[in-house]
Amino acid sequence: MSVVYINSAACISIQDTLNAQFFQNLKSENFTQIVKAIEPNYKEFIPPAMSRRMSKTVKMSSVASHFALKEAGIEKPDAIIVGTGMGCSQDSEKFLKNVLENNEEFLTPTYFIQSTHNTVAGQIALGLQCHAYNFTYVNTSSALEFSFLDAKLQINDGEADNILVGSTDEQTDRTMALYKLNNTIKKDENFPVDYLQSTTDGVIWAEGASFFVLGKNKTEKSYAQLKDIKISSRLDVAETQQFIEDFLAKNDLTNNDIDAVILGFSGDAKSDVYYTETMDLFNDSALLYYKHLSGEFNTASGFSTFMACHILKNQEIPEVMMINTVKKEGIKNILLYNHLGGNDHSLVLLEKA
Template sequence: MNKTYINGVGCISTQKTFDTVFLEEAIYDNNKTVLTIIPPVYKDYISPAASRRMAKGVKNGIVASALALRDAKVENVDAIITGTGLGCIEDSEKFLKNILDNNEEFLTPTSFIQSTHNTVGAQIALNLQCKGYNFTYVNGAVSFESALLDAKMQIEENDANSILVGGIDETGDYTISLFKLAGRVKDESNLPADILNSTSSGAIYGEGGAFFVLEKDKKETTYAEVLDVAIKNTLDISEIEDEIAAFLSTNNLQVSDIDALVLGFNGNADSDIYYKTISEKAFAATPQLYYKHLSGEYDTASAFALWMAAKIIKTQEIPEIVKANSIEKPAYKTILLYNQLNGKNHSFTLISK
């Protein structure tokens, strides 16, 4: 069975994660409830004429995938697999607003055509002229993990040699206003936010896109090996430790073998209890990292986490800004990522040097 290697990464996020080494310009702004993307120079990657008609999520996806391909030193791939929670939500909002403003008459279909979830994967394929397998997963907070699992299985079974995998989501003003009404976004009265020790509900929201070139062969550009990915829809807080132990056991590992644990703390005290439970008990002696204070919460934020973990294994350095505790190890060979959203859609990803 083939191994799966991360040979190239590209990330566009609410931090400057392009044209930098690794988060040296990251800023933790705890006075915002919604973080916005730091845009690259789009015209370096997309013609201005095409760029004008694209939603920001599509543009960010194209740039992140181009960065990953360049990083892996490949020009094309056998397949493109994308994960997204809300797709091109801005264009969806635009189309629905046009319906209301024009009394359902004289509508141009452009926003509707560009609002579908698979627009990002399709645009990347058009740019690369890639006619291979192209699939988009829309599975809420495990959309990216579903794409990653699909890619890993295809490489293991020799169905593909190189696959571009990404997770991408954007914010829309109206959607965020609905999330605020539903209590999913942290209330501004609870700012400044202390994500690790939050006592209030609601998360800090964000947006972003991260892409990875996965290949069966190890190269000089290799970051890490993807050992395993697992998804569980519902888990009780009391079950989480046993679930992680079982996941590690299937990979012949135990808690002491994990050199760093990446947790998805987002400031929502109601669901961050899952992370608190394992960080204070099973993994109390393990270096712990967090990232949503930098990226914000969105359905595919775990793609940002994988980008961060891959960088840590390659550089063997952990930026101070992502440390959740002060424990350090001499080397970082095996990293476990755990994410969930509002107590549902739990995902575990294991990568190693």
């Protein structure tokens, strides 16, 4: 299979990740149940008349994709693939609210039309006037990984040269209220959160959008090689190490070949045991975590991929991400491991470009 490169990376998150100096200004979030993304001034990128009709996830994705395409020097990609867990949930809630308040009569179709999960990919294509392959994956926490897999296969099969791949999720008031009721979100008495040694269930919920341009050719701006992806919807804790070792063996690697491992510790004691189990495999690797910087949401792995790209390009690991004290002279291979609540496990292997 031919090499696939990540030639650009852009992210909107609870950090100021659109700022060129974000790497030095990362701040941990330990005290708030729900954290909102730091949004750009949308007027600079989207006409106000259009912006008013867009949900937050569409606006975040439009701007993040703009930055990704600009950095890669691509005007129109050969395909647009977006992964999302919740889709345009703000418009979904507005539509359902209208159904209830109007007794299912005299409904305007706008919210319904814009509530579908593929609205994001469609709006990006409309803005670019791009008529190429356009697809949306809705696979909870592995939606981005499925999108990467699709893009990788298309590039390897010669069907595309440059593909825009992204992930996005937004918050909605009703869903957040339900998440508090079912204890998905941590209770007030469980703060501040110790992500690595948590003894309580639940997470800090956030939102964000991450976009990348994958290409078959290496460029001066290339961040990484996308080597391989593995996804499993269900996994027992006892199977974790074998799951990872099989993946490494498939790529002719051993544990010692991995310079850094980025784990999705979320502060949820019940599901973080998978990551604790993983750490025992990598005594000689730099162990990192990231959800204290991004919060938890369906496609939070987009943030970890974004960070991994910058770590490989800069050959530098932010201190705020480090679990142990291992520091390699050079960072060549990074393994990303993520799941959401113990389901939909994904492994992504990145190599220095």
